[in-house]
Amino acid sequence: MAILWTDDLATGVSIIDEQHKELFIRINALLEACGQGKGKIEVANVIDFLEGYVITHFAEEERYMITANYPAYSEHKAQHAEFMNNFAQLKATFRDEGPGVHVVVKTNHLVIDWLRTHIHKIDKALAGYLNSKK
DSSP states (O other), rough: OOOOOOOGGGGSSSHHHHHHHHHHHHHHHHHHHHHHHHHHHHHHHHHHHHHHHHHHHHHHHHHHHHTOTTTHHHHHHHHHHHHHHHHHHHHHHHHHSSSHHHHHHHHHHHHHIIIIIIIIIIIIHHHHHHHHTT
């Protein structure tokens, strides 16, 4: 079942929104592959994508936070660090165990939880703050 991008997820910062939309596309590709019994193949693509995504996307968000003097910067950055630690563990599992069902499930769980909690709540709070500064 696909996860849908909805306008209520938009931050109003176009580059951040485009990056979030790309994350949805990649996760939906993984979910679709899982539905076709091909999740083991697609999980490697998602892990490769996430490796670059987290560095670029988190740096972009953090730059906006610093520039705007965002009061919740430390907490937001800590969530980014937590995701990166969880992702590092996922990559290690993938490296050690290969693209098994366990890794596919862990990838889905990590990213979908992130989409539900971080983007919908934490990034929306950041967006509200940034938009109030315009």
